Amino acid sequence: MFLDLHLKSGAAGDFCGEFRRPSPLDIGRHLRYQAGVPLPAETTGRHPLHGSPWRRTIALLWHRIAVAPWDRIDARNKGQSHVGDLTSRQAAIVTVITTCLMLITLRFVVMDSDVQEHLANGLESLVHQFAPKLYVATLRAHSLWVHLAWITGCITVYLLIPAVVLHALFGLKLREIYLMPCDYFKKLPIYALLFLPVGLTVVAAASQPDFQLQYPFYTGLHLWDQLTWELAYAAQFFALEFFFRGFILRGLSAEMGASAVLAMAMPYCMLHYGKPLPECLGSIAAGTVLGILAMDTKSIWGGVTIHVAVAWSMDAAALVQKSGRPHF
Numbered sequence: 614m615f616l617d618l619h620l621k622s623g624a625a626g627d628f629c630g631e632f633r634r635p636s637p638l639d640i641g642r643h644l645r646y647q648a649g650v651p652l653p654a655e656t657t658g659r660h661p662l663h664g665s666p667w668r669r670t671i672a673l674l675w676h677r678i679a680v681a682p683w684d685r686i687d688a689r690n691k692g693q694s695h696v697g698d699l700t701s702r703q704a705a706i707v708t709v710i711t712t713c714l715m716l717i718t719l720r721f722v723v724m725d726s727d728v729q730e731h732l733a734n735g736l737e738s739l740v741h742q743f744a745p746k747l748y749v750a751t752l753r754a755h756s757l758w759v760h761l762a763w764i765t766g767c768i769t770v771y772l773l774i775p776a777v778v779l780h781a782l783f784g785l786k787l788r789e790i791y792l793m794p795c796d797y798f799k800k801l802p803i804y805a806l807l808f809l810p811v812g813l814t815v816v817a818a819a820s821q822p823d824f825q826l827q828y829p830f831y832t833g834l835h836l837w838d839q840l841t842w843e844l845a846y847a848a849q850f851f852a853l854e855f856f857f858r859g860f861i862l863r864g865l866s867a868e869m870g871a872s873a874v875l876a877m878a879m880p881y882c883m884l885h886y887g888k889p890l891p892e893c894l895g896s897i898a899a900g901t902v903l904g905i906l907a908m909d910t911k912s913i914w915g916g917v918t919i920h921v922a923v924a925w926s927m928d929a930a931a932l933v934q935k936s937g938r939p940h941f
Contacts, residue, residue: 629788629793629795682906682908682909683871683905684871686866686870686871686905686908686909687871690866690867690870691866691867691871692867692870693866693867694867695867696785696863696864696866697779697782697783697785697789698783698784699782699783701867701868702868704864704865704867705864705865705868705869707778707782707783707864708860708861708865709865711774711775711778711860711864712856712860712880715770715774715775715856716770716880716884718770719766719767719770723767723769723770724763726759728762728766729759729762729763729766730759730762732758732759733755733758733759733761733762736758737752737755737758753834754834754838756831757831757833757838757841757842760830760831760845761841761842764845764846764848764849767852768849768852770856771849771853771855772852772855775855775856775859775860778860779860779863783864785863789863790855790859790860790863791859791862791863791907791908791911791912791913792859792912792913793912794912794914795910795911795912796910797910797912797914797915800910800915801918803915804915804918804919807902807919808922808923811895811899811919811923812923812926814891814895815927816930818891819930819933819934823889823890824889824927824931825931825935827888827889828927828928829927829928829932830842830928832932843928846921846924846925847924847925850917850920851917853920854903854907854913854916854917854920855913857877857880857881857904858904858907858913858916859907861873861876861877862874862877862904862907862908865877866908871908873904873908874900874901874908877900877904878897878900878901878904881900882896882897884896899919903915903916903919903920
């Protein structure tokens, strides 16, 4: 089974360890820079440091947050002959084709308002047929069902179909596609630090007309439907992280190494077209940073946490500014 964790006695910690498969072509790994080896204090790992203490400090920080993770990712992934059951080239081709088809489906089916309306009307017809006592209440929540139709479509193209591809073609297990919470709690302070500037930006932008025009996507009439929406919204972001930071990065990892992050950042930025300009520009940095974190830690859960926290804070800030809180 795709979700089979293959638990072994005393081997729970192996989930976050190396999941590389033997590669007869990986003959040059010992020649690559090994970022995991302790480095002398006076070097960045590649070049001696010269200049003022500030310059040395900045260079060491750059090494820790950018150079070392990038090299660890390359050392672990780049040049591997296979990703699961597919060769590295086959995996890249399947990943790119699937990604393009999913994004086309997202644009022309999932985001089609007529499709969303049809799905919502279909649900209401089923309720009318099988639970007529709930029909009036269901009609009142029509807007919620339309939004949940969009959520369902997103989960389908971001999660369900890619998961089938990973299982049927790649033959990968759960732990091999960045779904295990490897060192998640140990790295929570890092994720909180990454969220802090974004959270402050959200507070500052909440009063802007463009922001209030875009958010929140849905304002509930009652507590239950607002909570239903926010939970569904969070599930959508889990699916999105799985697609961009799990499926795409894992599929391109052997062929491109850490450079897969750069390839992923382009469609991720394009996904934000139509949103406020600062958010669109910020998606470039966010996509790159979250991609590096996912490949370096072999887990998408940091990205899920940051994304959900940002989304919920944006909704809350917009509701407060517009005085559009649900009538509890």
